[in-house]
Amino acid sequence: MQPTHRSSRILQPAKNWFVFLSLFVALGLAYIPTGRLPGVPDWVPLVLAFWCIREPRRVGMGTAFVFGVLVDIGQGAAMGQHALAYVVLAYLATSIARRVLWFPPLQQALHILPMFFLTQLIMVLVRLVAGAEFPGWAYFLSSFTSAALWIPLHFLLLLPQYRPADRDDNRPI
Amino acid sequence: MSLAGHQSPPVFKQGPTPLVRLLVLVSVCLAMLVADLRFRYLEVVRQGLSVATWPLQMAAAAPVDFVRNAAVYFATLVEVQQDNAELRRSQLDAAQRLLRFEQLERDNAQLRELLQMAPAPGVRSVAAEVLYDAPDPFSRKVILDRGSQHGVAAGMAVVNAQGMIGQVTRAYPVQAEVTLLTDKDQAVPVQVARNGLRGVLFGAGQGRMELRFTLSGVDVLPGDRLETSGLDGIFLAGLPVAEVVSVDHESQTFAVVLCDPVAAVERTTQVLVLGRAEAPPPRPQPDSAPLRRTERKG
Numbered sequence: 001m002q003p004t005h006r007s008s009r010i011l012q013p014a015k016n017w018f019v020f021l022s023l024f025v026a027l028g029l030a031y032i033p034t035g036r037l038p039g040v041p042d043w044v045p046l047v048l049a050f051w052c053i054r055e056p057r058r059v060g061m062g063t064a065f066v067f068g069v070l071v072d073i074g075q076g077a078a079m080g081q082h083a084l085a086y087v088v089l090a091y092l093a094t095s096i097a098r099r100v101l102w103f104p105p106l107q108q109a110l111h112i113l114p115m116f117f118l119t120q121l122i123m124v125l126v127r128l129v130a131g132a133e134f135p136g137w138a139y140f141l142s143s144f145t146s147a148a149l150w151i152p153l154h155f156l157l158l159l160p161q162y163r164p165a166d167r168d169d170n171r172p173i
Numbered sequence: 174m175s176l177a178g179h180q181s182p183p184v185f186k187q188g189p190t191p192l193v194r195l196l197v198l199v200s201v202c203l204a205m206l207v208a209d210l211r212f213r214y215l216e217v218v219r220q221g222l223s224v225a226t227w228p229l230q231m232a233a234a235a236p237v238d239f240v241r242n243a244a245v246y247f248a249t250l251v252e253v254q255q256d257n258a259e260l261r262r263s264q265l266d267a268a269q270r271l272l273r274f275e276q277l278e279r280d281n282a283q284l285r286e287l288l289q290m291a292p293a294p295g296v297r298s299v300a301a302e303v304l305y306d307a308p309d310p311f312s313r314k315v316i317l318d319r320g321s322q323h324g325v326a327a328g329m330a331v332v333n334a335q336g337m338i339g340q341v342t343r344a345y346p347v348q349a350e351v352t353l354l355t356d357k358d359q360a361v362p363v364q365v366a367r368n369g370l371r372g373v374l375f376g377a378g379q380g381r382m383e384l385r386f387t388l389s390g391v392d393v394l395p396g397d398r399l400e401t402s403g404l405d406g407i408f409l410a411g412l413p414v415a416e417v418v419s420v421d422h423e424s425q426t427f428a429v430v431l432c433d434p435v436a437a438v439e440r441t442t443q444v445l446v447l448g449r450a451e452a453p454p455p456r457p458q459p460d461s462a463p464l465r466r467t468e469r470k471g
Contacts, residue, residue: 024229027229028229028232028233029233030233031226031229031230031232031233031234032233032234032236032237033233033234033237033304033305033306033308033316034237034308035305035306035308036306036310060191060194061191061194061195061198062194062198064198065198065201065202068202069205069222070222070226073219073222073223073226074223074226074229074230074308075307075308075309076307076308076309076314076316076343076350077309077311078206078209078210079205079206079208079209079215079218079219080201080202080203080204080205080206080209081206083198083202083205084199084202084203084206087195087198087199087202088195088199091191091194091195094191095191124311126206127311130206130210131357131358132311132312132357132358133311133312133357133378135310135311139310
């Protein structure tokens with residue numbers, strides 16, 4: 001529960017089950033076989049970065065590691081490839097968490113974009129060192145689509161916390 | 174420890190600092206990468222965890238399946254009729270070949286017996302369907318809907334009607350991962366059908382393949398057909414693989430031989446997984462260790 005620049009609204013605390021449910025939903029989305037379609041957003045780092053910024057005490061590098069390994073297995077990638085990239089992402093996201101929250105969502109997305117790009121760059125470097133072929137520049141498109149999704153996701157994942165503490169029939173939300 | 178020598182209160186204890194945690198986890202990841210990519214130690218872990226993630230994967234693949242099935246459902250009658258006519262024609266063609274093939278196989282067995290050669294290895298085959306491309310963008314792999322429960326094992330060749338398209342690299346319980354011929358890491362021992370010249374074919378990217386380690390000046394011509402040699406003890410001999418497109422003898426010691434796969438490697442849905450019915454004979458040891466062991470026994 002942290003103040004943001006735009007809204008001084010006091011939020012409900014995030015529920016643990018919701019945090020992990022959203023992470024598993026993102027994992028499920030990452031498992032959708034989209035083939036070689038470029039620009040498919042990386043759902044897991046997106047949700048992971050969100051919770052690392054919102055709840056740095058609960059979601060951090062350990063969670064990033066576990067979900068990275070799960071993505072590695074589901075995608076048939078090298079074991080540790082996504083885990084390595086997500087751990088670095090989680091480190092960066094938790095370290096800028098206090099600062100980023102003072103910005104409105106659009107500028108938060110601009111903060112997140114280079115981190116997504118770095119995540120993908122780490123994966124490319126790991127695989128190139130291991131002798132794979134370069135997947136082409138279109139591979140990096142998904143950083144941009146992920147960052148663009150930050151704004152709707154920001155709203156969606158905070159929805160449960162917007163609820164009032166006690167029910168009031170006269171209040172709209 | 175604070176300055177006054179008191180322990181800091183437990184409220185402030187949060188374990189190791191983030192940087193230490195980062196370094197520990199990064200080194201764990203690097204160790205995993207080396208263990209997996211270099212030594213293939215983590216296949217057991219991968220198999221075990223893949224059973225746990227399988228329900229989620231199936232749930233995720235369901236909408237894609239639905240879209241694909243819907244596309245098939247709305248195929249027009251004309252297309253189906255054309256397909257049907259085509260299939261009838263190819264079946265007639267195949268039938269007369271099959272008649273000759275049975276007779277030739279009998280002849281072959283008889284001749285091998287006469288010459289006292291070992292019988293040709295039997296074939297084990299599993300029909301399968303390509304579910305989807307593996308999401309890993311760094312490699313050329315597809316996922317089949319048949320796994321080790323149906324008799325698919327790692328190392329088996331995957332063919333379609335035209336020729337070979339790849340090799341099973343990981344067999345999960347109900348799925349299998351096939352590395353396509355055009356993948357950079359995929360190697361196939363082949364021979365030139367025209368003169369029996371042997372070589373190893375590697376993926377070269379952009380749907381091409383390259384016959385590496387061929388000395389420049391050897392007898393390979395554009396248009397030559399390459400087929401599996403079966404010398405690896407894994408593939409069956411004589412599966413058509415590729416056709417030579419260009420040969421460049423003018424570079425250094427080795428000629429640059431570029432080939433195109435015979436089959437539509439990256440656009441195939443119905444495939445056959447082929448393997449040898451019995452395990453290949455054990456490889457001879459490079460040193461004379463087994464000899465000494467038998468001497469001691471005797």
